[in-house]
């Protein structure tokens with residue numbers, strides 16, 4: 296089994312460790328058990344895809360891992376740290392320093408230029424706007440932006456371009472963990488592939504882990520491992536899409 | 548974060564302008580209305596300021612404000628002169644007489660009768676003529692606004708010729724001659740003011756037995772005015788007010804017994820409500836529009852404290868701009884109206900503070916709603932579309 300794993304993953308350490316993680320929304324009859332005991336490890340250096348039908352708890356799980364949502368039960372550590380043991384302010388600054396976010400709807404601030412949007416995480420972490428924007432420009436060059444595009448506003452850009460900006464924003468402050476929720480769902484197939492190529496090329500480095508939530512099977516090939524989720528639980532973790540039971544069941 | 552907050556604010560031009568316009572309107576209305584109110588209130592006691600010199604005003608005990616004239620005995624001023632600590636005490640008449648102008652129209656005027664010997668209490672600023680000419684028989688001095696306005700000779704075409712030195716007028720059927728034109732502060736009644744000697748006033752008002760309205764007193768240097776007032780009251784049975792007390796008495800009377808404070812408060816409240824309604828609403832909508840981005844910032848590590856400061860900064864910036872524009876517009880308006888009309892307009896720094904506080908309250912209450920919303924925002928919402 297081990298010979299099929301890419302080499303860098305083999306040498307990886309554990310970035311995220313989840314055991315029996317649970318989360319319930321609401322109470323009584325209206326209670327929704329979004330996570331019913333999730334066991335999952337994410338290793339550094341890998342891109343893990345989280346797949347499964349809509350409503351199975353993928354977004355809830357990455358929200359818990361990224362520290363934007365508190366879990367109800369179970370254990371969850373990220374780089375050895377447990378949100379349960381941190382204060383609200385501690386979690387917030389932990390996110391600022393260690394986590395990059397990519398959203399389905401891009402969430403770029405409309406009144407900031409491309410470069411200023413990318414500079415935001417640096418500014419949040421206390422950098423002055425001027426050096427932050429200058430560092431953001433370097434990052435934007437890596438995602439293939441020219442001078443004119445850096446000065447443009449999100450509304451002037453295509454969806455694919457906006458998601459490239461979002462990726463630059465998620466990477467600019469060098470976080471150790473990146474979460475992407477359906478990063479290609481708002482894009483056409485071709486553009487989605489390009490965005491994933493970019494994410495794979497720039498995002499996957501040693502010491503960093505990426506979790507990409509998707510139900511777009513065309514991008515499964517960019518994953519180091521794929522975790523399938525169903526009804527609030529991880530049902531299987533495989534190395535490539537062809538091994539997915541869920542997928543083969545679906546295609547039959 | 549200030550950088551991001553300001554970019555967000557200026558980026559939404561329509562809302563930004565809406566908020567600023569609302570605040571400008573509110574601060575304009577509040578400043579302008581309170582300045583008019585202050586102007587009118589000053590006019591209620593402008594006579595006191597014009598007379599200037601006396602330290603103490605002695606009046607009938609029933610007098611409630613400066614224009615509430617209750618005549619005193621003719622010799623009251625002599626009694627006051629006898630009180631220890633009084634440097635001088637002079638009689639002053641203030642009343643109302645009908646004046647007939649050259650074209651035959653009657654005009655009610657305020658008449659001030661000055662002590663024949665000293666002419667104490669006369670106008671401080673002469674435009675033409677001289678105060679001492681009042682000692683001539685039948686001589687009067689008319690205030691400039693009256694001379695150019697209500698007492699001017701109207702020509703058929705609508706133009707008018709101001710009353711000038713040497714002109715003759717009729718006061719209560721008696722001939723009088725204008726020997727001077729003076730400047731006085733605008734009064735509340737806004738009728739012409741005519742100065743004459745005390746004895747001329749007696750002559751022009753037949754049938755009025757008691758003419759003495761006030762005894763004006765100058766204290767000897769180093770006197771405690773309050774104990775001097777008490778001594779005067781004990782000696783005469785009259786009421787003695789220091790100038791400031793008389794001013795406050797008059798001011799409070801107008802506050803209590805006229806509808807002006809209500810009008811004024813209504814206008815100010817209106818400005819306040821319009822400010823809240825327009826700016827508060829728009830500001831809150833601006834925050835709601837940006838809620839998704841506040842959530843994104845929160846997820847990316849912006850603390851509640853940072854977001855609070857962003858919103859406060861945004862509120863303070865629109866507040867500052869709106870306040871500046873509003874107060875500026877009110878000042879320009881006041882200067883224009885002051886130059887072209889008789890409008891009462893006074894803008895002391897206290898009023899600037901008042902409208903600044905009002906705008907601040909509007910901004911903070913608008914921001915409070917927004918802040919509440921953003922503080923309660925769960926960062927997890929960023930993943931919901």
Ligand SMILES: Nc1ncnc2c1ncn2[C@@H]1O[C@H](COP(=O)(O)OP(=O)(O)O)[C@@H](O)[C@H]1O
Nearest residue numbers: 320321327329348349350351352353354355356
């Ligand atoms: N804030 C919430 N309040 C109530 N129910 C929620 C909330 N967030 C998610 N859910 C529910 O939890 C379940 C899992 O949601 P989610 O994690 O978004 O699934 P996925 O991302 O896999 O589509 C769904 O049934 C959803 O309706």
Ligand SMILES: [Mg+2]
Nearest residue numbers: 353354355476
């Ligand atoms: Mg989802």
